[in-house]
Each structure stands twice: as structure tokens, then as C-alpha cells.
Amino acid sequence: MQRAKYFFNFFYIILSLLFPLAGREIQLQDKLSRATVGTLYSVEIGVHSFIPIEKFAQALSIPIEQNIHLKTVSLNVKENRITFIAYTPFVRFNNLEYQMSTEVRFPNLEFYVPLADFVDGLNKSGIIAIEYDETNYILYVMTRPPNIVRLSTQCKNDTTRLILHTTHPFKDSDISTRAEKDWLYININDGVIDINDDVSSEQIPQVFEFVPLQVAQDQARVSLHLAPNVSLLHVHCNEGAFEIVITMRAAAAAPSAALTFLEKEREKWKIDTIIIDPGHGGRDPGCVGPSSIFEKNITLAVAKATRQEIERRMDVNVMLTRDSDSFAALKSRTKKANEAGGKLFISIHVDANRVKSLRGHTVYFLGPAKTDDARDVAQFENSVIQFEDSQNDYASLSDASFILAANAQNSYNKESQDFAAMVDQEIKSQCGSRSHGVRQAGFYVLYGASMPNILIETGFMTNSQDRANLNSPSYQKALAKAITNGIIRFKDRYESTTF
Ligand SMILES: [Zn+2]
Numbered sequence: 001m002q003r004a005k006y007f008f009n010f011f012y013i014i015l016s017l018l019f020p021l022a023g024r025e026i027q028l029q030d031k032l033s034r035a036t037v038g039t040l041y042s043v044e045i046g047v048h049s050f051i052p053i054e055k056f057a058q059a060l061s062i063p064i065e066q067n068i069h070l071k072t073v074s075l076n077v078k079e080n081r082i083t084f085i086a087y088t089p090f091v092r093f094n095n096l097e098y099q100m101s102t103e104v105r106f107p108n109l110e111f112y113v114p115l116a117d118f119v120d121g122l123n124k125s126g127i128i129a130i131e132y133d134e135t136n137y138i139l140y141v142m143t144r145p146p147n148i149v150r151l152s153t154q155c156k157n158d159t160t161r162l163i164l165h166t167t168h169p170f171k172d173s174d175i176s177t178r179a180e181k182d183w184l185y186i187n188i189n190d191g192v193i194d195i196n197d198d199v200s201s202e203q204i205p206q207v208f209e210f211v212p213l214q215v216a217q218d219q220a221r222v223s224l225h226l227a228p229n230v231s232l233l234h235v236h237c238n239e240g241a242f243e244i245v246i247t248m249r250a251a252a253a254a255p256s257a258a259l260t261f262l263e264k265e266r267e268k269w270k271i272d273t274i275i276i277d278p279g280h281g282g283r284d285p286g287c288v289g290p291s292s293i294f295e296k297n298i299t300l301a302v303a304k305a306t307r308q309e310i311e312r313r314m315d316v317n318v319m320l321t322r323d324s325d326s327f328a329a330l331k332s333r334t335k336k337a338n339e340a341g342g343k344l345f346i347s348i349h350v351d352a353n354r355v356k357s358l359r360g361h362t363v364y365f366l367g368p369a370k371t372d373d374a375r376d377v378a379q380f381e382n383s384v385i386q387f388e389d390s391q392n393d394y395a396s397l398s399d400a401s402f403i404l405a406a407n408a409q410n411s412y413n414k415e416s417q418d419f420a421a422m423v424d425q426e427i428k429s430q431c432g433s434r435s436h437g438v439r440q441a442g443f444y445v446l447y448g449a450s451m452p453n454i455l456i457e458t459g460f461m462t463n464s465q466d467r468a469n470l471n472s473p474s475y476q477k478a479l480a481k482a483i484t485n486g487i488i489r490f491k492d493r494y495e496s497t498t499f
Contacts, residue, residue, distance in 0.1 A: 191220030282327025
């Protein structure tokens with residue numbers, strides 16, 4: 001019996017190696033109605049199942065773009081773009097790149113993607129809820145339905161209420177507001193907005209324009225162009241009634257006083273204080289290179305050069321979380337930043353890797369790690385808490401709870417990601433450094449910063465050329481210039497009204 005079974009397994013493996021196209025039939029079903037919307041034939045190679053991604057997209061009417069020359073295929077799902085590259089394990093999700101457990105196969109010019117990774121990735125992104133029943137070979141799919149579905153208005157005397165009707169209760173903590181010029185932006189975490197265009201043409205007192213927008217898969221935004229006489233405005237959730245209510249009152253006179261609400265909101269968001277966080281310090285050296293090159297010294301030098309560059313070119317306050325070779329607990333760094341009213345948080349670090357040939361920079365923002373590499377880097381940077389007296393403060397920050405931590409920060413996620421992308425481009429062009437892209441990972445030092453925040457791994461201590469660069473004042477200056485360019489670009493974009 002045993003022997004027969006071994007033999008069977010043996011033949012199965014040989015057969016699957018010889019005839020990798022021998023796959024199975026997978027039903028594609030709508031999760032709610034259980035109706036079959038298509039059939040896919042998988043390819044089985046070793047332990048992996050691969051599905052033909054173009055057929056999957058066709059079955060769900062997802063627009064696709066192929067580039068046979070570059071060997072890429074992109075799925076355009078709502079505002080999101082998912083790109084696979086043949087013969088590589090990489091998938092690009094909007095501007096972020098993730099690594100799957102195996103490469104995309106490309107037999108007969110058709111893209112086959114690893115099923116398990118694909119299902120996992122789509123679920124984590126929140127764009128499409130998808131489930132694979134591996135016993136019955138059924139793929140259940142549900143695109144995320146809108147949960148902010150209708151707008152109504154109530155007007156009484158000088159008070160106007162805009163009511164966003166939702167399909168599930170939102171909490172006040174899901175809502176954040178921001179004002180720029182005459183616009184008020186209301187961000188709704190976990191919101192999927194689908195409000196018909198006809199309401200925007202409707203006359204709403206005190207509102208010139210109403211713009212509903214899906215800014216990310218997990219964030220909806222309502223933008224209001226307000227009349228200058230709006231004097232009182234607040235946003236809150238009627239949880240029981242499934243409503244988000246925006247209340248406005250028009251001032252009878254004195255337009256100067258009328259602007260106070262928007263002015264106050266605007267002041268709150270002006271990028272006037274920038275926090276630079278030189279990684280490590282004191283008894284925590286960070287990563288260490290030969291001939292006593294310490295990460296903590298490089299990060300301090302780059303931070304100081306950046307402060308100088310910012311002060312030379314911008315009219316803002318700059319604060320360093322440490323000014324000398326002293327130890328600072330991770331938590332105290334963001335606390336300091338929040339207390340100083342920081343509007344941008346930039347943590348500076350130096351990377352290390354077992355692969356000595358690895359060079360270049362990576363810019364991170366806070367979020368659950370999507371690749372093992374990103375997780376390794378975060379783990380190393382987080383390990384400095386061993387130098388701190390009280391480690392219990394961080395005990396609950398496991399990888400899973402980072403998802404919650406990152407969610408709590410969602411109102412800055414989009415900004416942090418934008419800022420990270422700008423700094424990444426600037427370092428690439430100013431320093432001629434190889435970009436490892438913008439990534440997300442769970443860094444303790446970013447957790448708790450109530451402002452857009454990024455962490456820059458400026459280069460590799462373990463690579464001799466990177467190390468020599470990072471240790472030289474001229475390269476440190478180039479980094480400072482690149483970071484400052486990024487800040488200026490972000491400030492220009494962020495403080496303007498256009499979205
Ligand atoms: Zn570090």
C-alpha cells in the first residue's frame with residue numbers, strides 16, 4: 001500500500017513536471033448569489049496553482065491592458081491598477097511593488113498568476129473580496145459594495161445639513177477633516193462612496209461644489225467648496241441612523257469672523273514644522289560597518305545637513321528628535337514630534353543586508369509589511385527597543401496589530417505614500433541612487449506620529465560603495481538636497497487646492 005502510494009506520488013510529480021499544463025477546472029462564482037460567472041482552467045506546477053488572469057478579468061468585466069512587448073498585464077479595478085510581469089514574482093499594486101511566492105508563468109502568451117498569492121493580495125487590498133474553496137475548486141468573488149450611497153440636505157433658517165446616508169454605521173473616529181482655501185475635505189476611513197452625479201448639480205445653500213471621490217480602496221473623500229460666509233461647521237456620525245451629518249451655519253454679517261472655521265482648519269494643516277528623526281543614537285549604534293562606521297553617526301549627519309538645507313530654502317521650523325549622539329526611545333521621538341506640532345515626520349536610517357552587492361535606497365511609510373524583505377528591515381529597526389528601559393510599551397505591536405495601528409492613521413496614509421514617492425524620486429535623481437521603491441512596513445517609530453510620516457533607508461551599510469557614499473559629507477549633502485526637494489514638492493501639492 002505504502003509503496004504503491006509513493007509510486008503514485010512519484011508519477012504524479014513526474015507527470016506534473018512533464019505536463020505542467022494539465023490543470024483543473026475552477027468555477028468562478030458570485031459570493032452572494034452563488035451564480036457561476038465563469039470557468040477557469042488552472043495550471044499546476046509543483047505545489048502552486050496558477051490561474052489565467054486575463055480570463056479571470058474578462059469573467060468579471062474588469063478592464064485589462066496587455067503589453068506583450070514588456071510582458072505585462074494590468075487589471076484596472078476602479079481607481080486601482082494591478083500589474084503582473086511575466087517570469088517574475090513581482091506584482092505592482094498602484095505604485096507599490098510586492099513579491100509573490102513564485103513567478104508569473106507565461107505559456108502561449110497567456111499570463112498565469114499564482115492563485116494563493118493572488119487571492120491573498122486581493123483580500124488584503126480590500127478592492128475585491130475573494131475566497132478560494134480548494135476542496136471544490138470554487139473561487140468566490142465579491143467586489144466591495146459601496147457603503148456611502150446617498151446625499152440629502154436639510155435647510156432651516158441659516159443652518160444647512162448635508163447628510164451622507166451609509167449602509168453601515170460609521171464612527172466619529174472614522175472621519176477626519178482638513179481645509180485648504182475655501183475647500184473642506186472630509187475623509188472617511190473604510191468608506192466606499194458611490195453617490196450619483198445628479199446631487200452635485202443640486203442647489204445646496206452655502207456649498208458651491210460637492211465632490212465625492214474614492215481616494216483609496218479604503219478611504220472615501222467628500223470635498224466641499226464652501227461659501228465664504230460659513231461660520232460654523234461640524235461633522236459627526238449618527239451611528240444608529242447610518243448617517244454622516246455635516247452641519248453648516250451662515251453668518252449674517254461680518255465676513256471676517258465668518259472665515260474663522262476654515263482659517264483655523266487651514267492653520268492646523270499648514271506645513272510649518274518639519275520633524276527630522278536621525279535613527280538610533282547613544283548606546284544604540286544601529287548597524288555597524290567596518291572601521292567603526294556607525295549608522296547613528298550617518299543618520300545624525302544627514303539629519304543636520306537636511307535641517308541646514310531646509311532652513312536655507314524654506315520658511316519653516318525644523319526640529320531634530322535628537323541633536324547629538326544621545327539615546328532616544330522610539331516612542332519619545334513621535335511624542336516630541338506631536339508636541340512640537342510637527343506636520344511632517346522623516347526618519348533617517350541606513351539599511352543592512354546579507355547580500356553584500358545590494359545597493360540603493362528604500363522609502364517606507366507605515367503599514368503592515370507586504371514582503372519578507374520589508375518585514376526584515378522593520379524588525380531590525382524595531383529591535384532597538386532592547387536598548388530601552390521599558391519595553392512593555394511596544395508589547396502589543398505585533399505584525400497583526402500594525403494593521404490596526406495603520407488603520408488608525410489612515411487619514412495620513414495617502415499623504416505619507418505620496419510624500420514617500422516624491423522623496424524616493426528625488427533621491428534617485430539627486431544622488432543617482434538605485435531605488436528599491438516605496439514600500440510599507442510596520443515601524444514602531446512611525447506608529448504614533450499624528451502627521452504624514454516616512455522612513456528612509458538611505459543606502460546599505462553592507463555595500464562598500466554605499467557605505468563610502470553615506471560616510472562622505474558631499475553625499476550627505478546630496479541626500480539633504482533630495483529630501484528638501486521632496487518636502488517642497490509635497491508642500492506645494494498639499495497646500496494647493498487642486499485634487
Ligand atoms: Zn536604523
